[in-house]
Amino acid sequence: MSQLDPTLVTAVLAGLERAVNAALDLDPGAGKALAGLEGKCFALACTAPAVSVYLLPGRDGLSLRGWYDGPITTRVRGAASDFAELASADDPAATLINGSLQLEGDSGALIQLQQIIAGLELDWEAPLVEVLGDVAGHQLAVFLRASFSTGREASLSLRRQLEEYLHEEGRLAPSRQEVEDFYRDLQALQQRVERLQSRLGRLRRRTQQGKHS
């Protein structure tokens, strides 16, 4: 059970939800991408202080809730300090993987959601100051701004790490240079085959002319 008064948590979530959805109204592409995640639920479970936030994307935007009983697509669990570490990390992707946060479920869908929100121009401060006052509202807004701007770097960094793993360590996919070399060789081979084909054609015609003469 949440230790904070649910009224306060609900007020903060309602304010944030309004900020996110106002930004989504101005970004139809992000709205459409979010609709693609409809039916999924992402849980951010903070153990100290004990408060959970559930993010439910849908056609009407993003719904933020303090309670949710249904199935969870992805759950990230940790103390507030772990989330803060993630927000201030130089390489958030590595922190997410190697840090104290526990990740359960579909991480791909979570990264998709994070990228959509990170791409939005969000005004975190206004709704939070309205609910929590100038000091606490500003502090939380700074934290959220840091989370999502580093979140943007996190997705880039994660993509870079994934590429490196696929190419160098796993050898599961060729590098760009290897692919280009392969295509160049393939093109050269194709040209040589075509030239060979036309030479064979010429030889065949000559042989047939020799027979008739």
Place this chain on the structure above:
Amino acid sequence: MSDKRTTHFGYREVESEAKAGLVANVFHSVAARYDLMNDLMSGGVHRLWKRFTIELSGVRPGHRVLDIAGGTGDLASKFSRLVGETGSVVLADINESMLRVGRDKLIDHGVQGNLEYVQADAQALPFPDDHFDCVSIAFGLRNVTDKDQALREMLRVLRPGGRLLVLEFSKPGNELLGKAYDQYSFRVLPLMGKLVAGDSDSYQYLAESIRMHPDQETLLGMLEDAGFVNCEYHNLTGGVVALHRGFKA
């Protein structure tokens, strides 16, 4: 000598049969300005209490929901969106004026298609057994004459596994907050009612009925006595309001 049973109407002791009529008069009087008064009295916080109630409802597309004492339809409109085209919501209220104001408001807001309006008494619900996935009653139970009977009726119409949500004023946990709340209820509320709704008596009744309503633990026991299981409550705004939840086994 009269052996008629009595109950409370605010701080007054009245005959049980008379309470429904007296409560009806209160709500006939305040119906037109009910939403405005709710916003003024709670500083808009009642919207957060209702939002929290929706979160705990677990209502999903396709569900059948009954909102008792649904009044001006704040919860019903949100449920209507959640259950979608495949679900249904019944907005029930014993008071014709409240039901009319609620219905007009929701139609004006384009909320329709999966919503029905039924004038019904919480103590004798006109619905079959095991019918609804969720039953809610927000700021209505304290006005019901026989609360135990109403809770049993709510259990009857719920499907096994279905849940009841009771949002109601309750007892603040902090003594200082309790005193401030008393001052506000008995001094500011009736004055506000007089200025805005032109009716201080109804708001005096509101304050008194809140004090006479069972506190958190007592209501929890009533839910359990009625047959609900896994009962719990959440204090909101320091216990000024509490949300009780129980399930049908």
